[in-house]
Amino acid sequence: MGTETEERKFVRLPTFLERGFLDLRNAVIAQRICCLCGTCAAFCYKIDILEGEGGKIEPKFIEEYDTVCGQCYAYCPRTFLPQSEIERRIFGDEGKGAERDILGVYRSFYAVRSKKEDILKRAQDGGAVTSLLAYALDEGLIDCAVITTSDAEWKPLTKVARTYEELKEGAGTKYTLYPGVIGVRDAIKGGCEAIGFVGLPCQIQGLRKVQTAEQPYDVGITKVKLLIGLFCMDNFTEALLDFVVKQCAGGSLEGVSKFEIRDKDLLVYEKDKEEKHRIPLDEVKSYVGAGCLVCMDYTAELADISIGSVGSEEGWSTVFARTEIGEEVVRGALEKGYIEVMKIERAGLESIRRLAKKKKESGMQRST
Ligand SMILES: Cc1cc2nc3c(=O)[nH]c(=O)nc-3n(C[C@H](O)[C@H](O)[C@H](O)COP(=O)(O)OP(=O)(O)OC[C@H]3O[C@@H](n4cnc5c(N)ncnc54)[C@H](O)[C@@H]3O)c2cc1C
Missing domain, CATH: 3.10.450 (Nuclear Transport Factor 2; Chain: A,)
Incomplete structure (x- = not known):
């Protein structure tokens, strides 16, 4: 029996057992609410993301025998999402001093712009994502970052970036669904011990479920140290x-x-x-991806740091630091000259809140 604090570390999810890939298929894939985050395939070698009927890309079971271990069902952000339980686990007591509103829990927010010219040149907005990852990598807070790059035809690809130069390859937004969480599997296999990940709200939800589940398996998730989430209203198919x-x-x-x-x-x-x-x-x-229609998370509420463009001037990124590590990274990057920051005006914050509300309402409507 652990102490109260130890017990609070893990979320008691409904059972891991007796739910296999078939249940995931029936509850999520067949219902067309799969968001293609890649979490199921990232932590189970029996699942891959492949082309299915009608050229649709979806999770597929690639072994003959389903052990019904329940991982894919428990990790999927679309089967069930115990949001408040997960928040309690991630934000814990830190959440007490933080704000809590329609944008989730956050400790501070800023408009951010990179101070690195080479990052700004390639970045989508203010280059906050790439600059914060660069700081975290240089300071040894992470030893790699799982990012989304693309081929020459803008099809997304996942990359485990270990250097500043590699990080820059991820800069820029790819508006295409892609199971980026599988990059975490590649990072773990590649021997990384402190992984940073950047991805969409659904991908952050999947990884948080893996991190907080009270589970019988060691899937290497403790190696994931920093989650940067992107704002997202919708994502699109190829x-x-x-x-x-x-x-x-x-x-x-x-x-x-x-x-x-x-x-x-x-x-x-x-x-x-x-x-x-x-x-x-x-x-x-x-x-727009069918699985995006039921999503209610605009600002990646479960990330350590959430980043988008809405709310800030053109050429700047809006950054919410939600956890202690998130705030440490933003403050450190500022002190060491990776980024500059500005205050976000009230009107900016209100526009983010408006969009967050819109997404919650439309997601709720479509899931009922
Ligand atoms: C599908 C999608 C929808 C978005 N919708 C909104 C929105 O509605 N409102 C809003 O304010 N912002 C939205 N954003 C975020 C915005 O486009 C920028 O990504 C964000 O402002 C960060 O800019 P930056 O200059 O700091 O990032 P950069 O320094 O340019 O870095 C971009 C990072 O994004 C990652 N990335 C790019 N494409 C993907 C992808 N498809 N999946 C996962 N990671 C990816 C890369 O790994 C890279 O690290 C969306 C992003 C995506 C990918």
Whole structure:
């Protein structure tokens, strides 16, 4: 019997046993609420993310015999999400001095811009993600970061970055669903002992479930030390890329330098061209991932640090430090000259709250 504090460390999830991949398939994949985060495949070698019927990419069982160990079902962010239990575990007493509102628990928030020119050149917004990871790596708080890069045609890829130069390859937003959590498996296999991860709210939820589950298995999750979550209203299937190719990219996305969602448009920037293509979001709504429609988390509420663009001026990132380690990283990066910070104005904060509320309401409506 542990002390009260020890007991609070783990979330008592419904049973691990007697729930196998078939249950996951029935409850999540067949219901079309899989968000393709990759958590199930990251921690079970019997699952892979493969092309299924009609070219749809989804988790597949690749062994003959299902041991019904229950991991995939317990880790999936779409089976059940004991949010307050997980918050209690991650924020614990620190949560007491922090704010708690529709944006989740947070200790501080800032508008952030990188002070590294080479990062700013490639970054989506203020380069906060890449700069904070660079600080954490240089200080030895992490020994690698799992990031999402892409191929020349903008298809996402996962990478275990171990150097500053490798970190920069992740800069920029890829608006395509991708099971990035599998990069954590690669990092563990590759011998990393202190892993940083950047990903979407659903991916952070999956990793937090693995971290906080009272479980009989050692899956190496204690090696994950820092979670940076991105704001996310929607993500899209690869069909979006095909649509953009047809619409404005002349047969290939190789010439595209950046995608950006601003207000009601998807902006497509081309290398060395001032002008950008503007595609109304209404025209690409049908490519939003089915599993995104039930999501209620806009700001990655369970991350150590959450980062987005809304709320700050163009060229800056909005950063919420939620945990002690999160705040330590932001403060340290500021002190050591990796980033500069500005106050977020009230109107900025209100616009984030408005979007967070919108996502909660639409997610709730669609899940009932
Ligand atoms: C699908 C998606 C939807 C988003 N929606 C919103 C939104 O509605 N509102 C908002 O304010 N911000 C949104 N963002 C976040 C925003 O686009 C920027 O990522 C954020 O502001 C950080 O910018 P930065 O310059 O600090 O990051 P950078 O320094 O440029 O680093 C970007 C990081 O994002 C990671 N990344 C890129 N694409 C993906 C991906 N598909 N999956 C996982 N990780 C990825 C990379 O690993 C990299 O480390 C979204 C991001 C994504 C990926």
